[in-house]
Each structure stands twice: as C-alpha cells, then as structure tokens.
Amino acid sequence: GENVEQHPSTLSVQEGDSAVIKCTYSDSASNYFPWYKQELGKRPQLIIDIRSNVGEKKDQRIAVTLNKTAKHFSLHITETQPEDSAVYFCAARYFGNEKLTFGTGTRLTIIP
Amino acid sequence: DARVTQTPRDKVTEMGQEVTMRCQPILGHNTVFWYRQTMMQGLELLAYFRNRAPLDDSGMPKDRFSAEMPDATLATLKIQPSEPRDSAVYFCASGTGTSGWDEQFFGPGTRLTVL
Numbered sequence A: 001g002e003n004v005e006q007h008p009s010t011l012s013v014q015e016g017d018s019a020v021i022k023c024t025y026s027d028s029a030s031n032y033f034p035w036y037k038q039e040l041g042k043r044p045q046l047i048i049d050i051r052s053n054v055g056e057k058k059d060q061r062i063a064v065t066l067n068k069t070a071k072h073f074s075l076h077i078t079e080t081q082p083e084d085s086a087v088y089f090c091a092a093r094y095f096g097n098e099k100l101t102f103g104t105g106t107r108l109t110i111i112p
Numbered sequence B: 001d002a003r004v005t006q007t008p009r010d011k012v013t014e015m016g017q018e019v020t021m022r023c024q025p026i027l028g029h030n031t032v033f034w035y036r037q038t039m040m041q042g043l044e045l046l047a048y049f050r051n052r053a054p055l056d057d058s059g060m061p062k063d064r065f066s067a068e069m070p071d072a073t074l075a076t077l078k079i080q081p082s083e084p085r086d087s088a089v090y091f092c093a094s095g096t097g098t099s100g101w102d103e104q105f106f107g108p109g110t111r112l113t114v115l
Helices: none
Strands: A004-007 A010-014 A019-025 A032-038 A045-051 A056-059 A062-067 A072-077 A086-092 A106-111 B005-007 B010-013 B019-024 B031-038 B042-050 B053-056 B065-071 B074-079 B088-095 B110-114
Touching: A004 A086, A010 A019, A019 A086, A019 A106, A032 A062, A045 A056, A045 A062, A072 A086, B005 B088, B010 B019, B019 B088, B019 B110, B031 B074, B042 B065, B042 B074, B074 B088
Parallel strands: A010 A106, B010 B110
Antiparallel strands: A004 A019, A019 A072, A032 A045, A032 A086, A056 A062, A062 A072, A086 A106, B005 B019, B019 B074, B031 B042, B031 B088, B042 B053, B065 B074, B088 B110
16 A cells, blocks of 8 residues: 655744655555645645646645655745644545545744 | 534543544535544544445454444444543545545544543
C-alpha cells in the first residue's frame, strides 16, 4: 500500500518569511496529492491539490510542486501571516481510488 | 454552505462502555470515511463506504469497532467495549465519488475520552 512521509514535523517561521513542507510517497501509481490545513480544534480543510499531469500549482500565497520521478511533493507558503499557524497534512492517492493516505502532519508556527 | 455534521462533539465514558458516534454526510455525497486522529498516529483511516457499502475497513480493530450506514444520510461508528487507548478525535468525511479527484470534506470531529 501507499506510504507517505512528511517533514518536518514542526516548523517555526518569522512572519513574512516563507515556509516549505515536504512529502514523499511510495506508490508510483499515485497521481493526486492534496494538502489539508487543520487549525487548532478544527476540522482538516483542503487548501490546494495537484494532479500528476502538472508540476506546479499556485493559489495566491500557497503553491505546491510535484516531482514524479523522485516521488516527492512540497507545499510552499510565501509572505507568511499569523493565520497560517496550523497543522498541515499532505496526502496521496491514485485516480479512482477514494482512499487517501495522509502524512503525519507538520505543525507550522508563525512568529510575529 | 453544506457541511458534514457529527454527534456528539465530545464524549467522556468509562472503560467497557459502548460508544456510538454519528455522522451526517453532505447531501448527495456517496462516499463516507471514518478517521481517527491521535497525536502519535496522525490521521488513520478506519473504514470507508461507497453508496452505503463498506469498501475497506482494514484500519479498524474489528473485535471492538463496527461501522455502518443505515441509510444515505447517516453513518455510525461503534466501539464496544471501549478502552482508554481508544481516546482520540474521530472524524467523518464525505465525498461526491463522481471523479477520481474528489475532495474529502471533513466533519468537526468527535473527541472521545475513555477513562
């Protein structure tokens, strides 16, 4: 089955700086990679996703890059703000399989 | 704004008691997922359904856990008997199941504490 590793487990960034979270996956058949953000005491919510037919996707201050050859993908947050503080989860699955495999999460703290 | 709902939001019980958690998926969604979240294990998939049929419950301890969908608007997760190691937040999520790129929408979770 799929295995997703996520690093780092915790990350502290000065407000205004950039944050990068990295994930690797094991199943070369995986072709859908969503990122979820979970604020303290709240539900996980999808913030961005990428399919394997593209290498990068951007949405305002967040972007995700995918390297299929190396089987890794990354979340980039630029111009970080206090409201970016949360736990971020990466996940992977292949088309047609609803079952998502999640990484272990990264706790991001933005230092004012 | 349609959302997945879960009840109860918090549950404190004693070891050995039966616990039932309920989930109402978003109307029209035909995939439902149960996850358990702990500090140590992150988000673990316990079971999931498509069109009310169980497709995968390999993540669930079957001797004490059971998951069902009595109808399209209700999914249940039962633990009997409960143990302290079951203490966690249990999330339900649903998806449309209409494409391979479906987003999973999470409910607010049930925080279970077993004493």
